[in-house]
Amino acid sequence: MSESAILLLHSRDRKGLVAAIHNFLFEHGGNILHADQHQDAELGLFFMRVEWSLRDFDLDEEQFNHIFARLAEASEFTWQVNFGNRKIPIAIMVSKYQHCLLDLLYRHQIGELRCNIALVIGNHDDARPLADFYGVPFHHIPVLSGGKEEAERRQFDLMRQYGVELVVLARYMQVLSADFLMRCRGRVINVHHSFLPAFVGAKPYHAAYERGVKLIGATSHYVTQVLDEGPIIEQDVTRVSHRDRLEDLISKGRDLEKIVLSRAVRWHLEHRILCYGNKTVVFD
Amino acid sequence: MSESAILLLHSRDRKGLVAAIHNFLFEHGGNILHADQHQDAELGLFFMRVEWSLRDFDLDEEQFNHIFARLAEASEFTWQVNFGNRKIPIAIMVSKYQHCLLDLLYRHQIGELRCNIALVIGNHDDARPLADFYGVPFHHIPVLSGGKEEAERRQFDLMRQYGVELVVLARYMQVLSADFLMRCRGRVINVHHSFLPAFVGAKPYHAAYERGVKLIGATSHYVTQVLDEGPIIEQDVTRVSHRDRLEDLISKGRDLEKIVLSRAVRWHLEHRILCYGNKTVVFD
C-alpha cells in the first residue's frame, strides 16, 4: 500500500469550501481515497476528513503546509494534516490492573494500532514483566502522598524525552493535575469504567451494583480538567442480571474497558476524531 | 395447555426451605414446570419462583392459601401465589405520545401479554381513536394546574371500579403523587427515556445530545416516591453518532422505550419479578 495523507479540518460552514479543497488536492495530483464530511446545522459548524494517496501528489509536507496555511487563513478554518503514515509515539500509563495494557500491547504487536508505543509508565511496578515481554521501556514512578507534582514532572520529562504525542491512561488510578493536562494539550485518552454520565468518580461498579442496573458500561474519553467530563469518544455496554455479583460486574467490565479504550486509541491514531465543544465527531 | 400456578417467595436464607416447598408440592400432586432460585449471599436473602401444573394438584387456591400461610409463618418467608392463569386487569396511562400505548395494545391483541387491558386513561384526548380501535375503554382526565389531587382521585376511582392491579405509565408525562403511589401499593411501572441513573428528570434526550454520548438508552422501573429512583426492571441501549440530531435520538429512543416497557409489563404479568431493597430479581 502506498503512503497517504490525512487532513482534518473544521470551520464555520462555508459554501464552496469542499469544492475548494477537492480542487486543491486534484490540481496537485492527489487521488482521494476516503472523504467524509459532517455539518452541525444548529451550531453552524462544518467538519471534514480527507485521505488521499501521495503517489502522484506533487507537494511534500512542507510545501503543503505552506500553501494550505494561506488557504486556511483566507477561508478561516482550523486544520491538521498527517503525511505519510508516520507512527505517532505514545505513552501508556498504568497502575496495577493490566488488562487494558496487555490488550494495547498485543493489538500493537499484530498491527492494529498505527503507533510506536514509546514507553509504559506505572505508579506501581507490577506491569514491568509485561512491558519487558513486549520489548517496551517501563518506568516505575511512584506517586507518594504529597509527591504528585514531583511525579508528574518526572512523567512529563520522560514523555518529552520520548517525543510522546498521545498519552493513554490504561486504568491509571491517579487523577492528573490541570497543569499536567495543559502541557499535554488535550492529547490524553482515559477509560472510565461506567456508562458516563452515570456513575462518575470512584468505584463505579460498586455504585452500579448498588443501583441494580441491568446493563453496565465503559467509556473512553479525552481527559479535561473536570473529572469524567471530557469529550466522549466511545461507549459500550453489556448485560448483567441479579445473578451477577460485584466481582462478576468487574470481570464483565474488563472486556468492555479493553474494547472502548482500544477503539478510541485506534481512531485517534487514524486521525478520525475531531473535538468541538465537549463532543467528538468520529469519522468511521 | 393445562392451567398452572406460580409461587414467588423470598426469605432469610434457610436450609431446607427449598426441600420443604418441593415436598409440599410433590405431596399434593403438583408437577413442577419451572423452578428458579436465587440467593444474595451478601444480604443473606433467598428468592424463589416455582411454576407447577394444576392438572393433578389436589388443592384449590383457598386450600393452598390456608395451608401455605401456616407454612410461611413457621418458616418466616414472604410469598404470593397466582392460580390458574388468571388475566390481571391493568390500566395504561398516557399523554400525547402513543408509540408505547400502541405497542402494548398490539402485543395484547396477539397474545403476548397475559392480562386484561381494562382501560386507558389520558390526560389528553389524543389516544382515544387508538383505544377505540382496539376496543378498550378510554377516559380523558385532564390534569389542570392545581387540579392534580382531583384528577388523581378520579383516576383512582376508575382503577378501583375496573379492579386494576397494575398501572402502566406509557410515556405519561405527569408526576404521580406519593399518596396515589401508596394507594397503588407499588404496582406502577414507568418507562424513563434514558439509561438510568444517567439523565434523570426532564428532557433526557436533550441532555444526552448535549453531553455527546455514543449510546442512548431507556429504562423501565417500578415507580417510587423519588422520581426515577425506583427498582430497575429492564434497560436497553442503541448506538448514536455525531450524525444523529436531537430528533434522531428521539426517534431511535422510541424503539427502545417500546421494548423495555413491554418487557417489564410482560415479566410482571408472568410473575417473574421480585423487588428487594431498591433492586429487582427477574427470573427469566
Place this chain on the structure above:
Amino acid sequence: MSESAILLLHSRDRKGLVAAIHNFLFEHGGNILHADQHQDAELGLFFMRVEWSLRDFDLDEEQFNHIFARLAEASEFTWQVNFGNRKIPIAIMVSKYQHCLLDLLYRHQIGELRCNIALVIGNHDDARPLADFYGVPFHHIPVLSGGKEEAERRQFDLMRQYGVELVVLARYMQVLSADFLMRCRGRVINVHHSFLPAFVGAKPYHAAYERGVKLIGATSHYVTQVLDEGPIIEQDVTRVSHRDRLEDLISKGRDLEKIVLSRAVRWHLEHRILCYGNKTVVFD
C-alpha cells in the same frame, strides 16, 4: 426546513470526479448539507451521496437533469437525483401477520417515513381494518393455487395505477415471480426472519430452534430472483437461550423484523442505499 436535493452516483473511480461535482453544485449556488463518499479499492468503484439546499440553487430539476446527463456521459458514471423532498408512493404487501404493517403505518403517521403509503395489498383480508384505521386503501387479492400469474397481473395493475415506486413485503408469504420482480425494476424490499445467509427458505425460526443457536436474527434485503439471496440492507439479532421455546423465538423475532424492515424502508426513502454486485452501500 427548506427543500433539498439528493444525488446518488457510482462510477469507476476517477480522479477529479468529486471536485467536478462539488464545483458544479457550488457554481449553481447549491449549499452542501451532507456529503459522503465510499471507494471499493478492490473493485475500483466509487460511490457518492450529496445532499444540498435548493434555496439558492439556480437550476430546476429539468435543467439539472439536462446538464448532468451530459456531465455523466463525459465522466461515465451512473446517477439518480431526487429533487425537493417529493414523497415517493409505496405499496405494502402483507399476508396474515400484521406487526410489520402496523409498525410501518405508525412510523409513517408520526413522520418517520418520507413517503406516501399509496395502498396495502393483502393475499388475505385480515389487515383491512388496520389499513382502514390509518386511512390507506386496502386491496384483497387472493393468490389461489395456479392463480399467481393472474394475481400478480392485478397487483401490478394497481401499482401502476397508484404510481408506486417501491414495494415493501411486510411478511408477505408468497414468492414473487421473476417477471413481476423485473417489472418492479429492483425496487422490492423484503424482510426475512433469519440472520441471512443462515436459515434461508421456509420456517427459519423452526430451523434456528432445531439448531440450538444462541442468537436469532432478521434481515431486510432487496428481492432478486434467487430467494433470500438479494443484496442485504440491514440485519439485527437478539439473544435466546435454552429457556426460549419456539414460540418465544417467534415472538422475539417480531421485534427484530419490525426494526430491520423499517430501517431499510427509511434508508431507501432517504436515498441512502446504493446497490453494487450483490451488496449495498448504506450511507448513514
Place this chain on the structure above:
Amino acid sequence: MSESAILLLHSRDRKGLVAAIHNFLFEHGGNILHADQHQDAELGLFFMRVEWSLRDFDLDEEQFNHIFARLAEASEFTWQVNFGNRKIPIAIMVSKYQHCLLDLLYRHQIGELRCNIALVIGNHDDARPLADFYGVPFHHIPVLSGGKEEAERRQFDLMRQYGVELVVLARYMQVLSADFLMRCRGRVINVHHSFLPAFVGAKPYHAAYERGVKLIGATSHYVTQVLDEGPIIEQDVTRVSHRDRLEDLISKGRDLEKIVLSRAVRWHLEHRILCYGNKTVVFD
C-alpha cells in the same frame, strides 16, 4: 469462600425428582447455594444444576457417589458431580494466531478460569514465547502431510500424561480425526469465526465479506465429527458496514472470537453446560 460441590443431571421428566434431590442434600447437611432447573416440555426432558456448600455436608465424594449411584439407578437419571472446586487440567491447542491463547492465559492468570492450564500444543512453534511467559509447558507437534495420525497420537499421549480433561481449540487450524475426538469423549471446545450455521467451513470472513452481511459473528461449540455442526455454546456478533474491508472484518472478528471462546471455557469449567441432542443448556 468455603468449598462447594456441583451436581449436573438430566432425566426423563419425573415428578418428585427435585424434591428427592433437595431432601437428600438437606438430610446430609448440604446448604444449597444455587439451583437451576430446566424442562424441555416437547422432548420430556428435565435438566438440573445444584451447587451446595460442603461446610456442614456429612458425605465425602466417595460416599456421595456410592449413595447417589443407587438413587440414580432407581430414578433413571444421568448425572455428574464435581466436589471441592478441584481445578480441571486443560490443554490449549493453537496454530499461528495467538489472540485467543493470550486471552485465555491472561484470564487464567487473574483468576477468571477455574482450571489448571496443563499445556499448550502448537502445530507451529510461534506461540512458544507466550506460553513461556505465562509459565505453561509448550509442545510443538507439527502436522505434516500424511502425518496427522502420528501427530494425534503424540498429542493424545501428552494429554493423557498431563491428565487433561478438556481440550480447547484456540484457533487451531487442523481438523481433528473422528478417532481423536472419540478418545476425548466430547470434551473439545472450538471457536468458529462465523455466526453458525452461516459460513461453515474455511474462510468464513471472506465468505461474509462476499455476501455483504451487516453483522459478523463467532461461535463456540463442542466439537463433533461433523465439522462446525456440534452443539453451540455461545455466539456473539458485531456490526460491519460497507466501509469495512476484509481485514477489518478479521480484526473485529478477533474480539468476538476471544469473547465467545472464553465464555464457553468458563462455563464448562463452572459445570454450567449440559448437552442434549445437538443443543446445549447453559445455566447462567
